[in-house]
Amino acid sequence: MSVDPFRRAVAHLARFPGVGEKTATRYAYWLLRQPPEVAEGIAEALTTLRRSVHECARCRDLSSDTICRRCADARRDAATLCVVERPQDINALDGSGTYKGAFHVLHGALSPLDGVGPAELRIRELLARMGGTDGLPPVAEVILATDPDVEGDATALYLAKLLKPLGVRVTRLAHGVSVGTEIEFADRVSLARALEGRREM
Amino acid sequence: MSVDPFRRAVAHLARFPGVGEKTATRYAYWLLRQPPEVAEGIAEALTTLRRSVHECARCRDLSSDTICRRCADARRDAATLCVVERPQDINALDGSGTYKGAFHVLHGALSPLDGVGPAELRIRELLARMGGTDGLPPVAEVILATDPDVEGDATALYLAKLLKPLGVRVTRLAHGVSVGTEIEFADRVSLARALEGRREM
Numbered sequence: 001m002s003v004d005p006f007r008r009a010v011a012h013l014a015r016f017p018g019v020g021e022k023t024a025t026r027y028a029y030w031l032l033r034q035p036p037e038v039a040e041g042i043a044e045a046l047t048t049l050r051r052s053v054h055e056c057a058r059c060r061d062l063s064s065d066t067i068c069r070r071c072a073d074a075r076r077d078a079a080t081l082c083v084v085e086r087p088q089d090i091n092a093l094d095g096s097g098t099y100k101g102a103f104h105v106l107h108g109a110l111s112p113l114d115g116v117g118p119a120e121l122r123i124r125e126l127l128a129r130m131g132g133t134d135g136l137p138p139v140a141e142v143i144l145a146t147d148p149d150v151e152g153d154a155t156a157l158y159l160a161k162l163l164k165p166l167g168v169r170v171t172r173l174a175h176g177v178s179v180g181t182e183i184e185f186a187d188r189v190s191l192a193r194a195l196e197g198r199r200e201m
Numbered sequence: 202m203s204v205d206p207f208r209r210a211v212a213h214l215a216r217f218p219g220v221g222e223k224t225a226t227r228y229a230y231w232l233l234r235q236p237p238e239v240a241e242g243i244a245e246a247l248t249t250l251r252r253s254v255h256e257c258a259r260c261r262d263l264s265s266d267t268i269c270r271r272c273a274d275a276r277r278d279a280a281t282l283c284v285v286e287r288p289q290d291i292n293a294l295d296g297s298g299t300y301k302g303a304f305h306v307l308h309g310a311l312s313p314l315d316g317v318g319p320a321e322l323r324i325r326e327l328l329a330r331m332g333g334t335d336g337l338p339p340v341a342e343v344i345l346a347t348d349p350d351v352e353g354d355a356t357a358l359y360l361a362k363l364l365k366p367l368g369v370r371v372t373r374l375a376h377g378v379s380v381g382t383e384i385e386f387a388d389r390v391s392l393a394r395a396l397e398g399r400r401e402m
Contacts, residue, residue: 006265016231039248050237086230
């Protein structure tokens with residue numbers, strides 16, 4: 001078969017990360033074998049996802065509310081902020097079970113060669129949280145949980161220099177997360193140990 | 202993040218074959234980093250695909266026309282039918298460059314344990330083509346290009362018994378397609394050799 005709707009669907013599916021033409025073709029053929037509701041369901045879910053999910057006004061995590069579920073949770077310690085590169089890192093750290101503070105998502109790491117400078121990250125928003133806003137206490141400690149790679153290290157150093165003059169305790173995740181492993185894919189035990197053994201910067 | 206639209210999108214994306222929750226989550230996060238047009242485009246392409254693509258009335262390949270492009274091509278030899286399990290097998294065989302006849306898609310192979318009997322395949326439609334319809338000549342040869350596995354072999358045997366009494370020449374793809382390889386993924390050279398060396402059944 002080589003009709004336009006098919007080629008168009010394959011081209012669109014091949015945009016997903018890690019999906020080549022062969023995999024996209026397999027997805028398309030699979031879709032054609034399903035009842036029409038399956039395609040409609042996927043299409044509707046993707047459109048809704050993109051339309052309804054935004055950044056939380058406080059922690060910049062993705063949320064369909066103005067303030068996300070975690071930020072709205074009064075049992076969490078708002079005086080401790082854990083800074084991560086990506087929204088998916090939050091789930092990994094939360095799953096370790098040892099952290100009950102707040103989060104802040106940078107949406108990336110410093111990478112001058114890729115054109116990612118401080119202005120491209122949610123650093124201004126991070127600084128704005130330091131003094132305490134919306135009746136929250138000032139931040140006492142910032143845990144830098146960026147990836148243990150060149151960009152993550154550079155971002156942690158940059159933030160440490162920025163935050164320490166403000167009188168905030170700045171720590172970084174300890175050994176436990178092996179070098180080369182991205183936070184998102186680290187196992188719970190390693191993450192728990194990394195949190196416990198966090199060190200001053 | 203753990204909002205409903207996100208979970209729903211992940212659940213829907215995880216329906217694609219070979220996609221687990223981790224991959225689906227990666228797709229969803231990627232989608233959130235793209236401009237809204239990307240999600241809308243994918244959604245629209247999938248809906249259009251499922252709505253506009255049907256089986257060709259003649260060869261049962263997938264097409265957005267009543268009669269597909271290949272069946273409508275008068276330069277193809279309508280007296281020779283190559284029978285395949287799946288629509289994607291057609292592209293593989295066509296790509297071998299040695300076949301200029303017509304095709305017939307069974308949409309599966311006999312597999313009693315999975316509840317796939319002759320009625321589940323497009324066998325009735327295959328038999329209806331033997332005498333020649335719509336001004337086409339009667340079929341002189343049927344090449345069975347089912348996969349070289351248990352189901353494909355059983356299907357070929359079943360069809361050979363059905364077709365030979367009708368006075369049709371029935372052949373099967375020759376060595377060249379190695380045992381265990383699915384037609385869809387065979388290389389062009391092997392497929393060309395398999396077509397040239399096809400043998401009587």
